[in-house]
Amino acid sequence: MARRSRAFKACARCRAINDRKANTCWSCGYNVFTSRWDGLIIIISEESLLKDIVGVSRPGYYAIKVL
Numbered sequence: 001m002a003r004r005s006r007a008f009k010a011c012a013r014c015r016a017i018n019d020r021k022a023n024t025c026w027s028c029g030y031n032v033f034t035s036r037w038d039g040l041i042i043i044i045s046e047e048s049l050l051k052d053i054v055g056v057s058r059p060g061y062y063a064i065k066v067l
């Protein structure tokens, strides 16, 4: 998990996991990221109940916690 944390960064606003080289978040377009995040949630469908729990609007990878 520590290795993955370095390879990817999480959006500071929506917690979406972005490639380390990304300039803007693929999910919300924000441009502030953190490399310190923990846990991973994968939202697969638009209808996923997890979306409400995690508080996101689009399927994808999200950090559970941004430090």
Ligand SMILES: [Zn+2]
Pocket (backbone or CB within 6 Å): 011, 012, 013, 014, 015, 016, 025, 026, 027, 028, 029, 030
């Ligand atoms: Zn975002």
